[in-house]
Amino acid sequence: VLIEDDEAALERALTGEGALTIILSGPGGSSGDIVRRVLARVTGARLVLSERMRTALEEWAQRQDRPLPRRADRLALLPQGAIVWSVPGLEPAWAFESPTAVFAVLPRSASPDAFLEAHLLPLVRARLGTRGALALRTLKTVGVGLAEIEERLADWLGPANAGGGEVEVSTVPADAEVWVRLRARGATATAAAEALAAAEAKIGALLGADCYGRDEDGLERIVGRLLLAQQLTVSVAESCTGGLLGHRLTNVPGSSAYFERGVLVYSNRAKQELLGVPEAVLRAHGAVSAPCAEAMAAGICRLSGSACGLAITGIAGPDGGTPTKPVGTVFIGLALSGRLAAHRFRFAGDRAAVKWQSAQMALDLLRRGLERGAR
Amino acid sequence: VLIEDDEAALERALTGEGALTIILSGPGGSSGDIVRRVLARVTGARLVLSERMRTALEEWAQRQDRPLPRRADRLALLPQGAIVWSVPGLEPAWAFESPTAVFAVLPRSASPDAFLEAHLLPLVRARLGTRGALALRTLKTVGVGLAEIEERLADWLGPANAGGGEVEVSTVPADAEVWVRLRARGATATAAAEALAAAEAKIGALLGADCYGRDEDGLERIVGRLLLAQQLTVSVAESCTGGLLGHRLTNVPGSSAYFERGVLVYSNRAKQELLGVPEAVLRAHGAVSAPCAEAMAAGICRLSGSACGLAITGIAGPDGGTPTKPVGTVFIGLALSGRLAAHRFRFAGDRAAVKWQSAQMALDLLRRGLERGAR
Numbered sequence: 001v002l003i004e005d006d007e008a009a010l011e012r013a014l015t016g017e018g019a020l021t022i023i024l025s026g027p028g029g030s031s032g033d034i035v036r037r038v039l040a041r042v043t044g045a046r047l048v049l050s051e052r053m054r055t056a057l058e059e060w061a062q063r064q065d066r067p068l069p070r071r072a073d074r075l076a077l078l079p080q081g082a083i084v085w086s087v088p089g090l091e092p093a094w095a096f097e098s099p100t101a102v103f104a105v106l107p108r109s110a111s112p113d114a115f116l117e118a119h120l121l122p123l124v125r126a127r128l129g130t131r132g133a134l135a136l137r138t139l140k141t142v143g144v145g146l147a148e149i150e151e152r153l154a155d156w157l158g159p160a161n162a163g164g165g166e167v168e169v170s171t172v173p174a175d176a177e178v179w180v181r182l183r184a185r186g187a188t189a190t191a192a193a194e195a196l197a198a199a200e201a202k203i204g205a206l207l208g209a210d211c212y213g214r215d216e217d218g219l220e221r222i223v224g225r226l227l228l229a230q231q232l233t234v235s236v237a238e239s240c241t242g243g244l245l246g247h248r249l250t251n252v253p254g255s256s257a258y259f260e261r262g263v264l265v266y267s268n269r270a271k272q273e274l275l276g277v278p279e280a281v282l283r284a285h286g287a288v289s290a291p292c293a294e295a296m297a298a299g300i301c302r303l304s305g306s307a308c309g310l311a312i313t314g315i316a317g318p319d320g321g322t323p324t325k326p327v328g329t330v331f332i333g334l335a336l337s338g339r340l341a342a343h344r345f346r347f348a349g350d351r352a353a354v355k356w357q358s359a360q361m362a363l364d365l366l367r368r369g370l371e372r373g374a375r
Numbered sequence: 376v377l378i379e380d381d382e383a384a385l386e387r388a389l390t391g392e393g394a395l396t397i398i399l400s401g402p403g404g405s406s407g408d409i410v411r412r413v414l415a416r417v418t419g420a421r422l423v424l425s426e427r428m429r430t431a432l433e434e435w436a437q438r439q440d441r442p443l444p445r446r447a448d449r450l451a452l453l454p455q456g457a458i459v460w461s462v463p464g465l466e467p468a469w470a471f472e473s474p475t476a477v478f479a480v481l482p483r484s485a486s487p488d489a490f491l492e493a494h495l496l497p498l499v500r501a502r503l504g505t506r507g508a509l510a511l512r513t514l515k516t517v518g519v520g521l522a523e524i525e526e527r528l529a530d531w532l533g534p535a536n537a538g539g540g541e542v543e544v545s546t547v548p549a550d551a552e553v554w555v556r557l558r559a560r561g562a563t564a565t566a567a568a569e570a571l572a573a574a575e576a577k578i579g580a581l582l583g584a585d586c587y588g589r590d591e592d593g594l595e596r597i598v599g600r601l602l603l604a605q606q607l608t609v610s611v612a613e614s615c616t617g618g619l620l621g622h623r624l625t626n627v628p629g630s631s632a633y634f635e636r637g638v639l640v641y642s643n644r645a646k647q648e649l650l651g652v653p654e655a656v657l658r659a660h661g662a663v664s665a666p667c668a669e670a671m672a673a674g675i676c677r678l679s680g681s682a683c684g685l686a687i688t689g690i691a692g693p694d695g696g697t698p699t700k701p702v703g704t705v706f707i708g709l710a711l712s713g714r715l716a717a718h719r720f721r722f723a724g725d726r727a728a729v730k731w732q733s734a735q736m737a738l739d740l741l742r743r744g745l746e747r748g749a750r
Contacts, residue, residue, distance in 0.1 A: 242621045245618065246613075250615075255617070264625075351626065
């Protein structure tokens with residue numbers, strides 16, 4: 001990747017486990033300096049003057065019949081342990097191997113082919129060899145932030161031992177979810193599976209009800225299963241999500257068994273006419289308020305006859321925010337078997353992100369309500 | 376780079392201008408899903424079922440003497456416009472070219488060499504080669520099949536000359552949308568832009584009203600602009616799409632100015648209660664019928680007071696099909712300024728594909744109706 005001078009992107013790319021990063025670097029421009037600096041930082045290697053690079057640069061300049069670049073000393077500053085790659089007639093390249101990754105910094109001035117074929121591919125081949133068997137599991141959580149998940153899993157993050165094997169646990173922030181990724185290694189497939197099962201049991205206990213599923217599970221499918229098991233139907237009243245909640249619920253094959261209906265009440269008039277939200281609630285609290293969310297949830301239950309009603313009202317942005325209700329303010333109302341509650345959220349991100357997180361938290365509120373009901 | 380499952384790092388790496396990113400992706404694990412999703416998000420390309428990838432996966436499985444992976448349909452979900460790379464005996468790879476970057480997603484199961492030498496290097500060479508300036512344009516059409524578009528553009532497909540430069544025209548097929556991609560090369564940026572403009576004018580004329588926009592334009596945004604210009608509001612009645620149409624309309628910032636309300640009438644009872652669909656229509660024709668779609672469109676106009684009413688009723692599958700109305704049968708009703716019409720469609724693909732195409736054709740019917748009204 002040429003991430004050029006986006007330092008943060010570079011740092012993140014370079015810290016990805018198992019990464020093979022190809023950096024097409026300018027001939028000593030500031031992007032090259034950034035690459036060297038960030039690479040040294042993330043790998044913990046010191047920048048030192050590489051005699052090999054210095055020599056390679058001299059040879060290159062000589063062949064080009066050019067003077068040695070004035071910045072040669074700076075170009076030859078490489079992370080300690082860097083490998084220098086020379087291809088006759090081309091500006092030299094360099095690479096760095098960390099325990100988890102390979103970084104190849106190829107000069108943008110040259111065709112990368114020569115380096116790929118002569119130097120990079122042998123290195124890639126060697127790295128891709130497998131070391132024993134691997135077993136993988138993803139545990140999916142929703143409704144809890146990354147920081148809290150990482151605090152709970154503090155003893156597990158990074159390499160650990162479980163069930164006689166080696167397990168590596170990492171977190172994956174996804175769309176308004178946090179996934180916990182387990183990679184177990186063992187000498188055999190059985191050993192890897194045993195290590196995985198041991199770690200999964202312990203980590204599952206730490207995640208508790210915040211873990212909604214694993215691997216292929218989606219939140220909408222889990223909610224559907226709970227509704228089916230409890231023989232309940234759900235109906236939805238959406239304002240700022242505009243149909244996304246209904247869309248997600250009905251993405252599940254067979255959802256017609258538990259999805260009764262929905263209303264997309266974008267206008268205040270629609271909220272009053274379809275859901276009977278009282279004029280007084282809208283006047284006193286506004287459409288984006290807990291009382292309105294509760295009235296919408298109660299209204300959709302009344303209208304549909306469903307035992308579960310989910311209502312979303314909020315400000316998806318980019319316009320419409322106020323000092324007390326900034327963009328991203330969303331109220332979610334849940335009516336479940338006669339009980340009524342509303343929850344206030346403040347979501348970050350653009351319109352699409354606010355819509356997605358709103359639907360996500362609505363589904364999660366319903367999931368948690370149904371799971372409590374089942375106990 | 377293998378950034379695997381660090382979504383944020385992936386997103387940043389993929390948005391770096393000038394990037395060449397090599398992603399070594401697991402064989403359909405969730406990391407592959409993340410790659411697909413993030414890539415689609417950052418490039419604005421939608422995930423669509425790639426028939427080429429599907430075929431390549433089938434061939435690969437056959438050669439391996441293995442059954443087709445159960446997740447083949449998911450593996451074949453690629454960003455619209457993705458290039459599929461096959462190397463005999465290896466799991467297929469894919470690549471995506473955006474105007475600023477190339478992403479090559481190589482299977483982790485295979486040695487990357489084969490792909491690098493046969494497919495990636497030629498692509499890299501072409502991108503890094505400095506053969507003057509490049510100007511790009513995507514013209515987006517909807518409602519016409521690939522074959523017809525290619526017939527109309529027969530004189531243009533492949534390399535051609537226009538406005539004193541070289542223009543390469545290619546088509547990007549997907550369900551319910553075909554993009555026409557123009558790449559113009561010239562000695563200078565001005566020359567490339569002139570060649571592009573000349574070709575775009577001629578190709579635009581061949582596409583006519585089937586072309587709804589260019590580059591970043593989305594169908595929902597174009598529909599929104601037309602509604603705003605004509606000071607009309609739209610309301611929707613969705614059955615099989617379950618909220619997707621409302622979701623897409625309200626993805627556009629400012630859509631509250633023209634989106635009044637929607638109803639998700641999954642059950643027959645909801646169709647009758649909310650939209651006044653006559654019992655007799657449901658009994659004589661069924662809920663998936665032209666009369667029902669018309670009654671729904673008329674009903675949502677009556678309920679909302681909107682001049683435009685869009686209604687969708689169909690069978691998204693996988694269950695519910697009959698010999699006369701197989702899965703994928705969808706009726707779309709449009710009420711526009713007092714006129715009422717219903718159109719029958721038969722969409723291919725799975726539940727998600729049928730939902731998407733239904734919303735797509737509904738938006739397109741409204742677009743064409745509004746454009747006719749404006750003339």
